Amino acid sequence: MLFRRASRTSAVTTGLVALAALTAGGCDSGPDRKPAAADGPAVIAPGEPGEANRTLSAEEAADQHSENDSPNSADVSYARMMIDHHAQALVMTELAPRRAESAQVKRIAERIAAAQKPEIEAMKGWLKSHGKPLKAERHEHAVMPGMATEAQLNELRAAGGKTFDQLFLTLMTTHHQGAITMATDVKGQGNNIRIEEMADEVIAQQTSEITRMRDML
Numbered sequence: 686m687l688f689r690r691a692s693r694t695s696a697v698t699t700g701l702v703a704l705a706a707l708t709a710g711g712c713d714s715g716p717d718r719k720p721a722a723a724d725g726p727a728v729i730a731p732g733e734p735g736e737a738n739r740t741l742s743a744e745e746a747a748d749q750h751s752e753n754d755s756p757n758s759a760d761v762s763y764a765r766m767m768i769d770h771h772a773q774a775l776v777m778t779e780l781a782p783r784r785a786e787s788a789q790v791k792r793i794a795e796r797i798a799a800a801q802k803p804e805i806e807a808m809k810g811w812l813k814s815h816g817k818p819l820k821a822e823r824h825e826h827a828v829m830p831g832m833a834t835e836a837q838l839n840e841l842r843a844a845g846g847k848t849f850d851q852l853f854l855t856l857m858t859t860h861h862q863g864a865i866t867m868a869t870d871v872k873g874q875g876n877n878i879r880i881e882e883m884a885d886e887v888i889a890q891q892t893s894e895i896t897r898m899r900d901m902l
Contacts, residue, residue, distance in 0.1 A: 759874035761817050763867060763884070764808040768819065770829050770864055771801040777833070777841060777857060786846040789901055790853060793894065797857070800890055804883065811879055831863015854898045861891040861898075 774797055781794035812819055833841070833856050844852050868884035875881060 754876065754878050756815050756817075756877040756880065757875060759871055760877040760880040761812070761815075762821075763871040763875060763880060764812050764817075765819065765821060766829050767864070767867060767883075767887070768805050768808050770832065770860075770867065771805045773832060773838075774798075774801055774857065774860055775805075776838065777853060777860070780841060780849070781853060784842075784845045784849045785853065787850045787901070790850045793857075793897055793901070794853070797894060804886070807883065811883075829863060830866045831860040833860065851902065854902050858895055858898050858902075861895050864891050865895075 778794040778798040781791050785791050785794065809819060837856060841849065841852050841856060865888050868887040871884050872881055875884075
């Protein structure tokens with residue numbers, strides 16, 4: 686995880702330390718001067734479970750930082766779970782045109798559907814491009830955060846007018862909060878740049894929508 690592109694702060698810090706090291710030795714131009722690539726600070730790379738840490742040169746760390754983008758289990762699990770998570774949001778948004786009273790609720794439902802449909806396709810495409818099936822061979826995750834229960838969905842289906850509006854906003858706000866939790870988790874546990882980018886999109890989009898929905902309640 687040390688070399689994930691997401692670790693931008695660490696990368697910047699390392700760069701500053703490296704610059705300081707170069708500056709401190711800048712007046713040394715004699716024949717024994719080592720190549721600049723060797724001047725970077727050493728980086729401690731955590732080993733796999735049961736293995737010792739490794740010390741890498743700045744150049745080796747930079748190489749691994751740029752190349753180590755292979756998906757790990759957290760990336761794959763996130764894509765699979767978020768497909769299902771988004772799918773439930775679409776179930777709820779499909780009810781709004783017929784059952785909502787508020788034009789604002791209808792618009793936010795339309796906005797959510799417009800954002801999440803292509804995100805589902807993007808995650809399906811990502812899994813396919815990495816040779817991963819859409820579903821795991823065995824159950825790989827617990828209940829996802831923010832998911833509405835079947836009883837809550839049935840209540841939403843039966844509601845109408847202002848009752849629907851309030852219940853929709855309440856359930857969808859909780860649903861979005863769960864998605865943000867999942868996206869935040871994969872940013873800390875995953876390793877793939879594209880998954881990180883998709884997680885950033887989820888966080889930005891759904892944080893904005895939560896603010897709008899809370900203003901409607």
